[in-house]
Structures are given as structure tokens and as C-alpha cells.
Amino acid sequence: MSTKKIWTRTLGVAGVTGGLVLLSAAASQAAEGPLGGLGDGLLGGTQVSQSHDASSDTTQDASQAAGDAAGAAAVQAPVTLGGVELGLTTSSSQSSGSSSTVTDADGASVEQSQEQSSSDATNLGVDLGAITLDPAAMxxxxxSGATSSTDGAQDASAAEGTAAGAAAVQAPVAIEGLAVTGSHEQQQAQESERTVTTEDGATSTTGSASQSQSATSGGLVLEEITADPAAALSGVVSGGAAGTEGATDASSAEGTLAGAVDAAAPVRVGGLSGGFDDARSSERATWREVTDEDGDTTGSRTEQAEATRTGGAFSTGALTAEPAAALAGALSGEAARLDGRDEVATESTDVRGLLDLAAPFHADGLTAEGWAERATAQRTDRWTTTEGGTARTSTWSQRADAVHPAFATGPVDGDVLGWAWGRVNQQAATAQR
Structure with a gap:
């Protein structure tokens, strides 16, 4: 941030405080030289006193004091973070099996076997790009103030003061992007078979096998983000007072307080995209085969398979917004009093304020799509084997369905505007004899 840019958008803090002190003193002590002590003590002014003799042998003392003070400060603290990457992976697997054979005294037997296995894996990742911060403030x-007083046949005093201040704050930030990804995979398998043999030598075998897989993945990617919030504040306070003491006492005071605030926060988001995908499949097979004591065999085998996939994805273009607000206000007041044969007092107050808001924005648009797919298949084989040969028949079927919806929008532009204005004016006068 350049020094010139900061100085052009400012708010009074230290200066405003000093001006309030001057205005308060001027309004409350007009008849007694309200800023005489303040000019000497705070502002380090120079006092000049003089006396002279007039032809009427009247002595008149006069004094004056004036001073001013100014200051400025600035600070800047740029920071850069190189980025952060986080990852987590978990996995597990297990398997088991069993088998048994039972044979009786006649030679008949039963054989059984079974196997099972499964595995599971999960991955999670987070990638945060470099972050740059450059806050600054000024x-x-x-x-300034001045006082004067005159002591003689009629005492008179006057004081005036002005304070102004400004401040600017800016905190640009940039994030190169953020990506979050995850996936999960799972597999299962199972197989079992049973064979029965009689004492005549006939056998019967039945079995089944199945397996399934699933894979789910998803992610979210946020492109570069930049923001440049800034605020500028300024204020001015001025006040004055005058008074005389004699046959007729008179006093007057006036003051003005004005301030303004400007704030803006331009933001740009490079875009947001994300999606997920879920794929699953399963297979199952069953079989049966019987052989009699003559050696003739009949058998069948059925296989089934199914696969599904669902998911969606979206993407938004860059989004740019420039919200801004401006607030300005002013407060002024006057008061006068005359004490003599007739007592007269007047007061007036004026308050004004203005608020202006704007928030133009632009979005490149949105695209989205989805998918839902399903496929199934089945096959059955049958066979018979005798002394004359083998006869085999097969039947099969397949089916596939898919739905792919899509959606898109064009760019969007807008500008939100708003303003408000107000004024309050009050006047009062009193007279008493």
C-alpha cells in the first residue's frame, strides 16, 4: 500500500479528541477566556501582555496566546504463509475360511468348505494454497487554538480552536486456493461348496460364490480468492467563544463537528467446482451337479452381475463483487446570551447525515451435470452327460439404463444501490425582564 493512497482516505482520531476539548472549553467558559490556560499548557503558545495609561488615567491589560500541534504515524505488517497440506489414509483387510469332511462306516461322506475375505480403504486430503496478508494503517x-483577553472598564475575552484528524486502514489478503478430496473403497468376497457322496458312489455337489466392490470419491476445489478491504475516516472539530463583562454582560459560542467514513471491500473468487462419484458392482454364481451310481451327470450354473454408477459435478465461474459504503455527518450549534436590563438567550442546533451504499457484482455462470447408470446381466448353463455324450443349453440376458441431466446458466451482473439522507434543525430563543 502506498503512502499516498493511505493519506488520501483518512479519519481524525487524535485530532478529533483535541478539537472536542477545545470546543467544550470554549462553550462552557466563554466569559472567562476559555482557552487561555489550554493554549499555555497544551499548545505551548506565546503570551503577550501590555498595559498603557489613557488620558482618563484608566489602566487596561491585554493578553494573547496561540499554539498548534500536529502528528502522524504509520504501520505495515506483511505476512506470507507458504500453504498447508493435510492427508489421512486408513486401510484394513481380513479373510477367513473353514473346511470339514465327515465319513460314516458305510463309506458315505460329506465335504464342506467356506472362504470369506474383505478389505476397506479410505483417503482424505486437504490442500490450502499460500496465504498473503499485507495490513497497513496510517x-x-x-x-490549533488561540485566546485573547482584555481587562479594563469592560472585560472582554475570546477563544477559538480547530482540530482535524484522519486515519486509513487497509488489509489486502490473497489465498491461492483450497482443495478437499476424499475416497473410500470396499471389497467383499465369499465362496462355499458342499459335496455329498453315498455308499453307492453317487455324488451331489452344490456351491455358491459372490463378490462385491464399491468405490466412492468426491472433492471440492476453491480457486484463488483475493480481497482488499479498506476504510478511511476523517473528522474536523472547530469552536469559538467570546464574552464581555461590564454594565451589560454578553457571551456567545459556536462549534462544528464533521466527519466522514468511506469503506470498500472488493472481493474476487476465482471459481468453485466439486463433484462426487459412486460406483458399485456385484457378481453372484450358484451351481449344482449330481452324478448317479451309473455315472450319468446333470448340472446347472447361474451367474448374475449388476453394476451401478451415480454422481454429479458442478462448476461456477469467477465471482467479483465491489461493495462500498460512504457515511458523512455534521453537527453545528450556536448559543448567545445577553444579561442586562433585559435577559435574552438564543440557541440553534443543526444535524445532517448522509449514507450511500453500492455493491456491484459479476458472476461468470454455473454449470452442473449428473449421471445415473445401471447395467445387469444374467446367464444360465445346463448340461447332461450320459454314455451317449453331453447335451448343453445356455440362456442369457442383459440390460442397461442411463440418465445424464445437465444444467447451465449464463453470466449474471447486478448492482445493489441504496442511500439515505436526513437533517434535524432546532432553534430556540428566550427573553426575560
């Missing part, structure tokens, strides 16, 4: 203020 503050400046100035105050």
Missing part, C-alpha cells in the same frame, strides 16, 4: 492529526 493516522494523522492536527490541532
Amino acid at each position: 493516522l494523522e492529526g492536527a490541532a
Whole structure:
């Protein structure tokens, strides 16, 4: 941030405080030289006193004091973080099996076997790009004041003061992007078979096998983000007072307080995209085969398979917004009093304010798509074997369905505007004899 840019958008802090002190003193002590002590003590002014003799032998003392003060400060603290990457992976697997054979005294037997296995894996990743921060602030203020007084047949005093201040704050930030990804995979398998043999030598075998797989993955990617919030504040306070004491006492005071705030926060998001995909499949087979004591065999085998896939994805283009707000206000007041044969007092107050808002934005648009797919298949084989040969028949079927919806929008532009204005004015006068 350049020094010139900060100085052009400012708010009074230290200066405003000094001006409030001057205005308060001027309004409350107009008849007694309200800023005489303040000019000497705070502002380090120079006092000049003089006396002279008039032809009427009247002595008149006069004094004056004036001073000013100013200051400024600035700070900047750029910071850069190289980025962060996080990852987590978990996996597990297991398997088991069993087998048994039972034979009786006649030679008949039963054989059984079974196997099972499964595995599971999960992955998670987070990638945060580099982050850059460059906060900065600047503050400046100035105050000035002057007093004068005259002591003689009629005492008179006057004081005036002004304070101004400004401050600017800016905190640009940039994030190169953020990506979050995850996946999960799972597999299962199972097989079993049973064979029965009689004492005549006939056998019967039945079995089944199945397996399934699933894979789910997803992610979210946020492109580069930049933001440049800034605020500038400024304020001015001025006040004055005058008074006389004699046959007729008179006093007057006036003051003005004005301030403004400007704030803006331009933001740009490079885009957001994401999606997920879930794929699953399963297979199952069953079989049966019987052989009699003559050696003739009949058998069958059925296989089934199914696969599904569902998912979706979306993408948004860059989004740019420039919200801004401006607030300005002013407060002024006057008061006068005359004490003599007739007592007269007047007061007036004026308050004004203005608020202006704007938030233009632009979005490149949105695209989205989805998918839902399913496929199935089945096959059955049958066979018979005798002394004359083997006869085999097969039947099969397949089916596939798919749905792919899609959606898209064009660019979007908008500008949100708003403003408000107000004023309050009050006047009062009193007279008493």
C-alpha cells in the first residue's frame, strides 16, 4: 500500500479528541477566556501582555496566546504463509475360511468348505494454497487554538480552536486456493461348496460364490480468492467563544463537528467446482451337479452381475463483487446570551447525515451435470452327460439404463444501490425582564 493512497482516505482520531476539548472549553467558559490556560499548557503558545495609561488615567491589560500541534504515524505488517497440506489414509483387510469332511462306516461322506475375505480403504486430503496478508494503517492529526483577553472598564475575552484528524486502514489478503478430496473403497468376497457322496458312489455337489466392490470419491476445489478491504475516516472539530463583562454582560459560542467514513471491500473468487462419484458392482454364481451310481451327470450354473454408477459435478465461474459504503455527518450549534436590563438567550442546533451504499457484482455462470447408470446381466448353463455324450443349453440376458441431466446458466451482473439522507434543525430563543 502506498503512502499516498493511505493519506488520501483518512479519519481524525487524535485530532478529533483535541478539537472536542477545545470546543467544550470554549462553550462552557466563554466569559472567562476559555482557552487561555489550554493554549499555555497544551499548545505551548506565546503570551503577550501590555498595559498603557489613557488620558482618563484608566489602566487596561491585554493578553494573547496561540499554539498548534500536529502528528502522524504509520504501520505495515506483511505476512506470507507458504500453504498447508493435510492427508489421512486408513486401510484394513481380513479373510477367513473353514473346511470339514465327515465319513460314516458305510463309506458315505460329506465335504464342506467356506472362504470369506474383505478389505476397506479410505483417503482424505486437504490442500490450502499460500496465504498473503499485507495490513497497513496510517493516522494523522492536527490541532490549533488561540485566546485573547482584555481587562479594563469592560472585560472582554475570546477563544477559538480547530482540530482535524484522519486515519486509513487497509488489509489486502490473497489465498491461492483450497482443495478437499476424499475416497473410500470396499471389497467383499465369499465362496462355499458342499459335496455329498453315498455308499453307492453317487455324488451331489452344490456351491455358491459372490463378490462385491464399491468405490466412492468426491472433492471440492476453491480457486484463488483475493480481497482488499479498506476504510478511511476523517473528522474536523472547530469552536469559538467570546464574552464581555461590564454594565451589560454578553457571551456567545459556536462549534462544528464533521466527519466522514468511506469503506470498500472488493472481493474476487476465482471459481468453485466439486463433484462426487459412486460406483458399485456385484457378481453372484450358484451351481449344482449330481452324478448317479451309473455315472450319468446333470448340472446347472447361474451367474448374475449388476453394476451401478451415480454422481454429479458442478462448476461456477469467477465471482467479483465491489461493495462500498460512504457515511458523512455534521453537527453545528450556536448559543448567545445577553444579561442586562433585559435577559435574552438564543440557541440553534443543526444535524445532517448522509449514507450511500453500492455493491456491484459479476458472476461468470454455473454449470452442473449428473449421471445415473445401471447395467445387469444374467446367464444360465445346463448340461447332461450320459454314455451317449453331453447335451448343453445356455440362456442369457442383459440390460442397461442411463440418465445424464445437465444444467447451465449464463453470466449474471447486478448492482445493489441504496442511500439515505436526513437533517434535524432546532432553534430556540428566550427573553426575560
